[in-house]
Amino acid sequence: MRAHVAAQTATFAEKLLDLVPAPPATMLDIGSGDGLIAWAAFSRWPYVNVTMTDISPALLLQAQAQAHSRNVASQCGFVLTNAETLAGVADSSQNLVTSRSALAYVADKPAAFRAALRVLRPGGIISIAEPLFRDQALSLNRLGQACAAMANPLAALLHRWQAAQFLDTSDALRANPIINYAEQDLFNFARQAGFQDVHLELHIDEQQAPPRDWETFCAMSPHPLAPSSAQILATRFSPAERKILEAAIRPRIEKGGFGTTSRMIYLRGRKAE
Numbered sequence: 001m002r003a004h005v006a007a008q009t010a011t012f013a014e015k016l017l018d019l020v021p022a023p024p025a026t027m028l029d030i031g032s033g034d035g036l037i038a039w040a041a042f043s044r045w046p047y048v049n050v051t052m053t054d055i056s057p058a059l060l061l062q063a064q065a066q067a068h069s070r071n072v073a074s075q076c077g078f079v080l081t082n083a084e085t086l087a088g089v090a091d092s093s094q095n096l097v098t099s100r101s102a103l104a105y106v107a108d109k110p111a112a113f114r115a116a117l118r119v120l121r122p123g124g125i126i127s128i129a130e131p132l133f134r135d136q137a138l139s140l141n142r143l144g145q146a147c148a149a150m151a152n153p154l155a156a157l158l159h160r161w162q163a164a165q166f167l168d169t170s171d172a173l174r175a176n177p178i179i180n181y182a183e184q185d186l187f188n189f190a191r192q193a194g195f196q197d198v199h200l201e202l203h204i205d206e207q208q209a210p211p212r213d214w215e216t217f218c219a220m221s222p223h224p225l226a227p228s229s230a231q232i233l234a235t236r237f238s239p240a241e242r243k244i245l246e247a248a249i250r251p252r253i254e255k256g257g258f259g260t261t262s263r264m265i266y267l268r269g270r271k272a273e
């Protein structure tokens, strides 16, 4: 599963970099984690200088260790700062700002776009890739209503499980930064911050799920702010309900081959010359 997820995130990183029109001399990655985007950038642009920023000191340390082992430490900088301010990064210092699945966590996304604009040089590019979970949450909301109407006990249990991961009440939806935005919102935030020539692509892809063992499936969650299935099963269902759910789902998970949908928003913009 680790390899499967790594292959998928590598695809997102490559697509985000494909949207960059010319090799940058300097780039800054927001919410860099352990450096996925930076390492992909070095494979394309060996002379680029990369500033990795994150709010996690542990992840920045991991990225730093990897920069050494990849022999690119002299071209890397590491700044412990949040996306909302990018404090500690000089104005107009970057040719490119990137971010992959990091702005999704930020409650004040308009502030993050303004900070990105601030650190870009005139003519600089922003290119980001963020997941879209809102559609899934909204359809879950409708599913919940349908389940209630059908009075189908298994469907109701499945809905309770999914609702614990995707939040299906309107208030919870609005309050959760990873779920409460649509592609049009990111487009508007970029425009309102002052980016020009904003281009957005929404990629919706269906993939066949690989076979997974039950423990691996239970240890995972569909997005990082959701509890794992194991936690949900343990805390929100009675032993009898757990038995019904496992009997219904486990064979499907172990066999794989059913369609799963990923929704990814790619956005590129330019700071005025």
Ligand SMILES: C[S@@+](CC[C@H](N)C(=O)[O-])C[C@H]1O[C@@H](n2cnc3c(N)ncnc32)[C@H](O)[C@@H]1O
Pocket (backbone or CB within 6 Å): 030, 031, 032, 033, 034, 035, 036, 037, 053, 054, 055, 056, 059, 081, 082, 083, 084, 099, 100, 101, 102, 103, 105, 106, 224
């Ligand atoms: C899903 S990981 C993505 C990491 C990396 N961008 C990648 O593509 O592998 C999300 C990252 O965003 C960081 N993050 C969360 N909230 C943040 C914030 N407000 N400002 C900056 N980084 C943040 C986390 O620490 C984490 O490293």
